[in-house]
Amino acid sequence: MRASAFRRLARLLDSDPAPVSPPSPPPDRPAEHAVVDCGRYVDGVRRSGRIPLADAPRVLRERHGFVWIGLKEPTREQFAEVAERFALPPLAVADAVRAHQRPKLERYGDILFAIVKPVRYVDADEVVDVAELALFVGPRFVVIVRHGETDVPARVRAIADSDPALSRKGPLGVLHQVMDLAVDGYADAIGGIDADIEEIESQVFGGDENDHAERIYKLKREVLEFRRAVKPLVGAVQKLSDSTDPHALGPHFRDVHDHLMRVADSIENYDNLLTDVLQADLAQVSVRQNRTAMRQNEDMRKISSWAAIALVPTAIAGLYGMNFERIPGAGVPYGFWGVCVVILALCGMLWVLFRRNKWL
Secondary structure, eight states: OOHHHHHHHHHHSSOOOOOOOOOOOOOOOOGGEEEEEEEEEEETEEESSOGGGGGGGHHHTTTTEEEEEESSSOOHHHHHHHHHHHOOEEEEEEEHHHOOOOEEEEEEEEEEEEEEEEEEEEEEEEEEEEEEEEEEEOSSEEEEEEEOOOOHHHHHHHHHOOOOOHHHHHHHHHHHHHHHHHHHHHHHHHHHHHHHHHHHHHHHTTTTTSSSSHHHHHHHHHHHHHHHHHHHHHHHHHHHHHHOGGGGGGGHHHHHHHHHHHHHHHHHHHHHHHHHHHHHHHHHHHHHHHHHHHHHHHHHHHHHHHHHHHHHHHHHHHHHSSSSSTTTTTSTTHHHHHHHHHHHHHHHHHHHHHHOOOOO
């Protein structure tokens, strides 16, 4: 028994080990599919060409200029590589990927995270189209995540390429330009809404008897959506305008804040104005309904009056049409004409009574 056990042990040691399958390489992160731009700015000038995303950390180590990365609607997996290379805060990354966030400004160490919602007013449909931009502003990089349709990042990039003064302001200058163009878009949307409200007012108070409540309510809902994109941004810009750091572009952000406050005030005024116009339209509809009901009541009174007058000859004729031998006035020579005179007299009395009561 002992010898057989040693022989089995020897065969086990002499046999070849089982092959071990090599670990599968990690799948490539498809971050490049979501990146729409990755450029480097040095001394206010963009270096020619687009740098690969993998080279962005190496460029940052050179300590010259800053890196600009733009992404469009990335998934969590696509944005993971960017977040890892730039050490972006996880909570802000989750908000940037998930979208549908309120405008805000948060600081994570030396990184600013901002949510800005540019809008455009589609006048044909009377709709406020709201997009969303999530910006990570670091000391030497800016990452912009776009959700929805907006040309603000492209316009800021065009300004930076043509005006070295903006690029020299660094990533914070890009944030200022994004907010400035977004607020300019708010002003354009205010102009479109103002024109539509004037048109609605002229229709409601100009004698147009159509029901405008649906259009007013729809425009009021769009104004409320517009307010959700503007009002929270006021506090974020206020934080930047109150900064004492000269590199924070405080005076420029104060100018943006002033324009934003005017837009916010206009939105509040339009919201209140639409509420008043809606109440006026509903009141006019109620008045028209009351007038219709009154006309219907008048018609019913007239019909009832004529029916009551017609009931007199009908009742008398029906009474004399009964099969009796002794009918009052039947043996009198002028009995028939006497009954006719009585019918006419009763009908005349009813007509005079209804006219006096304004039923006829």
